[in-house]
Amino acid sequence: VDGSRNFLQHAVLEVKDLDKSVKFWTQGLGMKVNRTRGNQAFVSFGPETLTAADGGKFALELVENPSTTQDNSGQFFQFALSNSLRVNRVANSGGDITFGFGYFEITAPDGYKVVVYIENRRDPFDLVGVYVNDVDAAAKYYERVFGMAADRSYGDKEVGRFEPARIKGSVLMTYGAADENTGILLVPKSSSKEASSVQSIKIAVLDKDVNERKEKLVAAGLTPKFTGEVPGTGGTKVSLAVPREGVPLVFVDYNDFEREQPKPAVLTIGEEIQAYVAMAKDDEN
Template sequence: SWFHFSFTVPVARRQALFGGRVGLRVPARLSTRGVSAGAEAGGPAARAATVISPEEAVEWVKKDRRRLLHVVYRVGDLDKTIKFYTECLGMKLLRRRDIPEERYTNAFLGYGPEDSHFVVELTYNYGVESYDIGSGFGHFGIAVEDVEKTVELIKAKGGTVTREPGPVKGGKSVIAFIEDPDGYKFELIERGPTPEPLCQVMLRVGDLDRAISFYEKAFGMELLRRKDNPQYKYTIAMMGYGPEDKHAVLELTYNYGVKEYDKGNAYAQIAIGTDDVYKTAEVVRQNGGQITREPGPLPGISTKITACTDPDGWKSVFVDNLDFLKELEE
């Protein structure tokens, strides 16, 4: 049910930011739980105070200190997934917390501290053993120094390799593809030492030009590169806040002639840091995005967020930078 899949996932704490109300439908009888009126909940007063012109918005987005914080998704067996990520992919379990009253558990894993690295936020909802990944989500990318050795380790641990190591089609980069216990695909990319090994999230979109324009103008991302592969009938665009070898990026893929995808209920969203969630929400609106959670503090804590969907329906959450750091210190 929508109640089970949306409201029992992380609600009002810390980096469990996709929540029951963020970008997901909530039963009417629960939709106002914990939300106060007026400016604090991102109501009309807050919105009126943060209206900015399109010209001002362009300049502000360029100055906003934005960074990819988390990628959030659901798994059916948390212990099994943690074991796979730590033993096979070399991630560290950064923290884990159980919220029995809401019937879910979170685990945060990555290659460095959350205040400086892009990390995964896993969610286990009590009693839910599997999810539909859908056809829209593509893969996560991990940079490794030796793809063949990494694949050998994964095989030794019983992992699934879906594409053996070798050059990428039409290029020289050595890659391989694997699947985790829930069927999420990971692309292993051979690369020298990097400060951000968790380096990609690939999502499929129905109109690449529209998507690039949205992420540039609303999210302040830079188009790092674009590559058309007519032989295989797809085009990719790498979007991010810095070079691919040092920062995590969003890889948008357009498959010729495919306008819509099934998003399933497994992948949730990306969380991004911002200096001002109120201005961010206005800029997203101005550029065709839909605000699914008005900017303001989360119920019960002071962390300010806003949530939105892009023109293809992919969800994102923006989190106040200072509030995020305060939460990590608790």
């Protein structure tokens, strides 16, 4: 809670239309808008703050850029939902289900790939998969430079038919227990002809001191692209690290992150009823 340990916190995605993107992630997959900032919206399955009883939920920072033409095939997002996926909600919110036997593969607006299976998990946001040319080299780099733990047996484990098949040769990178935290899955580029080995996203990591982090990165042979305050955030300090291969990490000052968090909202009984009625009407459509 004090930021003394690193924590994967959110992924940054560029989208052409913020309203359409928010509709997909919220109405289609059940996430909620946690906070907004200019042309950005943060969606998650619960509070982002680590101080809340049910907090520490991984988020997506959706950044609107109408002129974006980037290739978004270099990564995918995997979710473990506790309830069955509503196919009509996914379709009505702009998603395209491309596979649906046991688990679901979905193409979100802007081309982002999503995998959904049914299982109870502390945070439904299971992992972010990123395609790399050399998994072993990337895993060693993330261990040495970023201090992450590697599960090299992840891709070899057998799973049931209702879970996504593990990709041979993939390695799961985490800060902390894999079942309690969102991870980064390093996936062999050779496993997908369509995927790019260049990621179009960044992943934010909470850190107690980004200036100290900069020193550690430099000592490990990686000079951050930027370290300092991000304009328009009220002084939030970050350090952007771009590895030789794999998704870039943005180390974010923990106290600055908590300062940006909204106060928990408490719905009245009437508001909860209205929400359920809206969901029921959506199911009818």
